[in-house]
Structures are given as structure tokens and as C-alpha cells.
Amino acid sequence: MSTNVLICDDSNLARKQVLRSLPESLSTDVQLAKDGQEALEILRRQSIDILFLDLTMPIIDGLGVLQALKDEGIQLPVFVISADVQPEMQSRVLGLGAKAFLRKPIALDTLNEHLRNHGFL
Amino acid sequence: MNAFDLTEDQHDCLQELINVAMGQASDQLARYLDTFVYLKVPSIEQVKAEHLFDTLNNDLKATAVVSQGFFGYEGIRGEALLMYQPQDSNRLADLLGYEADELTFDEQIIDLSSILTTTFLNVFASQIDNQMSYSAPRLLSSSLDKINQHLKQQSFNWDFALKVRISYQVTDYSFNCDMVLLIPEEAITNIKTVIDRILADF
Numbered sequence: 001m002s003t004n005v006l007i008c009d010d011s012n013l014a015r016k017q018v019l020r021s022l023p024e025s026l027s028t029d030v031q032l033a034k035d036g037q038e039a040l041e042i043l044r045r046q047s048i049d050i051l052f053l054d055l056t057m058p059i060i061d062g063l064g065v066l067q068a069l070k071d072e073g074i075q076l077p078v079f080v081i082s083a084d085v086q087p088e089m090q091s092r093v094l095g096l097g098a099k100a101f102l103r104k105p106i107a108l109d110t111l112n113e114h115l116r117n118h119g120f121l
Numbered sequence: 122m123n124a125f126d127l128t129e130d131q132h133d134c135l136q137e138l139i140n141v142a143m144g145q146a147s148d149q150l151a152r153y154l155d156t157f158v159y160l161k162v163p164s165i166e167q168v169k170a171e172h173l174f175d176t177l178n179n180d181l182k183a184t185a186v187v188s189q190g191f192f193g194y195e196g197i198r199g200e201a202l203l204m205y206q207p208q209d210s211n212r213l214a215d216l217l218g219y220e221a222d223e224l225t226f227d228e229q230i231i232d233l234s235s236i237l238t239t240t241f242l243n244v245f246a247s248q249i250d251n252q253m254s255y256s257a258p259r260l261l262s263s264s265l266d267k268i269n270q271h272l273k274q275q276s277f278n279w280d281f282a283l284k285v286r287i288s289y290q291v292t293d294y295s296f297n298c299d300m301v302l303l304i305p306e307e308a309i310t311n312i313k314t315v316i317d318r319i320l321a322d323f
Contacts, residue, residue, distance in 0.1 A: 011136060011140065012130070012133045013133055013137045013320075014137050014140075017323075055160075057162065082144065083140045083141040083144025084144045084148075085144055086147065086148045086151045086157060086158065088157045089157070104140070104141045104144065105141060
């Protein structure tokens with residue numbers, strides 16, 4: 001069975017960067033969202049196995065998404081991929097239940113290491 | 122369409138390069154101020170040289186403008202202006218908590234601006250396989266004449282300005298600051314070439 005992947009970033013380039021970095025096993029069933037609201041609509045509608053989430057976005061940002069998932073009891077592994085590398089932001093994100101924090105631009109070996117640590121590889 | 126117009130894809134790419142650069146600049150700012158900085162999506166606006174002063178005029182209720190030149194390879198160079206609104210520079214003074222025996226407010230705002238400018242441009246440059254050096258940052262009087270005069274003294278003719286509105290919200294305080302990058306024509310052409318190279322990879 002294929003893994004349902006959701007990539008949420010307001011930048012088209014950033015979405016493609018993540019998409020291109022995914023191992024083959026995760027790249028067959030990928031959906032894209034361009035802000036937090038679009039992502040939440042998808043997440044409420046169907047079951048997603050892994051979410052790659054940007055933080056700084058219009059409408060609903062990454063923290064807003066994490067908070068909504070928590071409030072609504074939607075559980076799934078979230079990998080935050082962000083340019084906002086402040087240590088406090090990293091701990092906020094992990095405090096809201098994200099599995100990992102990856103800094104932009106995304107590094108392939110770091111991504112694979114986190115995927116491996118969480119059983120996706 | 123003139124040489125400075127970006128396609129939607131080029132704009133998106135530039136925006137992402139700027140996001141990454143801004144993220145690290147904000148991290149430095151947060152460390153400098155020993156606080157947490159909340160980031161919003163920056164807005165990017167291109168301004169042609171002849172219109173810059175029209176738009177600056179509206180903005181030039183600014184009390185503080187810090188100017189710093191940058192020089193990279195392949196003719197990528199320009200002048201970065203960091204502009205603060207009066208109410209924001211008062212807040213900044215509170216935030217920096219300067220004391221008489223320490224650095225003056227002027228020195229602090231120059232330091233702060235230089236941290237933002239150099240971190241931003243270093244990260245921006247590294248993403249396009251470039252490397253920057255910088256001139257010493259200068260605090261300019263906010264009068265339009267003085268700024269105009271300063272810009273005229275530059276060793277290049279700039280034709281294009283990239284205005285990046287960066288909004289930093291710092292816990293109890295919030296202040297906005299505009300970063301204006303003045304870039305000569307050949308440099309923006311080079312930047313566009315680099316952007317197209319990145320886009321071609323996708």
C-alpha cells in the first residue's frame with residue numbers, strides 16, 4: 001500500500017524541492033497544499049500518513065496547523081521544514097507534536113535520516 | 122515587459138531564496154535581542170530607479186536609514202538600505218535598552234542593521250553559489266536630500282530596486298523595517314540568470 005504524503009508550503013519551488021527529495025517509496029501518492037488552510041481541509045477529509053509542513057505561510061501558518069491538529073485530535077507524523085531556524089521556534093514546533101524540524105533549504109541526508117528514524121525508510 | 126519584470130516562477134523562486142535568507146537573519150536578530158522573533162511572509166516589490174524616490178517619499182517619515190554596500194562575484198552588487206519608521210525606532214530604543222555608558226542608540230541601530238543585512242545577503246548569496254563582501258554600514262539622516270546625495274555618490278548607476286518589506290514581531294514589541302536593495306541593471310540580469318538556472322533544475 002502506498003503512503004499518503006502531503007506537502008504544505010506557500011512556495012511552489014519549495015514544494016518541488018521537497019517532492020524531489022522524497023525517496024521513491026514516498027513519492028507515488030503526494031498531495032500539495034499552498035497554505036495551512038488548504039492543508040487542514042485535506043487533513044480533515046482524508047487520512048494522510050505523513051505531512052511536510054512549512055511555518056511562515058499566509059492565511060494559516062505552520063504553528064496554526066499544528067495547533068489545529070492538536071485541538072481536533074488529528075494524529076499523524078509531521079515533519080516541519082522551515083527557514084525560521086530560531087531555537088525557540090524549533091522547541092515550540094516540537095512542543096506542538098511535530099516529529100522533526102528540518103531547516104531550509106532541505107538537505108537530502110538529513111531528510112533521509114529523519115525518515116529512517118521514524119520508520120518511513 | 123522590461124528587463125526587470127519577473128515571471129511568476131522567477132518571483133516565486135526569488136521569494137523562496139529571500140524567505141530562507143530572512144529566516145536566518147531573524148535568527149541572528151533574535152539572538153542579538155535575546156528574544157523570540159515572529160516572522161511573517163515578506164512582501165517583495167520591484168521599483169524602477171526613476172520611481173524609487175516617489176515610493177521612498179511616502180516611506181520617508183523614517184527616522185533611521187542605515188546604508189551598506191555589498192559586492193559579490195559575477196557583477197552581483199548593490200546597496201542595501203534598512204529603513205525604520207519613527208515609532209519603530211523608539212520601540213527599538215526600548216528593546217535595545219541602551220544605557221548612557223554603553224553604545225549609543227545610533228551605534229546600536231547600525232550594529233543591528235548590519236547584522237540583518239550581512240546575514241540576509243550571506244545566506245542569499247550562498248544559495249546562488251555567490252559570496253559577498255561589504256562596505257562599512259552608515260547611518261544616514263532621514264532627509265530625502267541626504268539620502269539622494271549618498272546614493273549619487275555610489276560608484277555604480279543603479280536602475281532597479283528590490284524592496285523587501287520585512288515585518289518582525291518581537292514578543293511585547295513589534296516593529297517593521299523595510300529592506301531596500303538597490304541593484305544595478307547588470308546585477309539583476311545576473312540574478313535572473315541564476316534564478317533561471319535554479320528553475321531549470323525542477
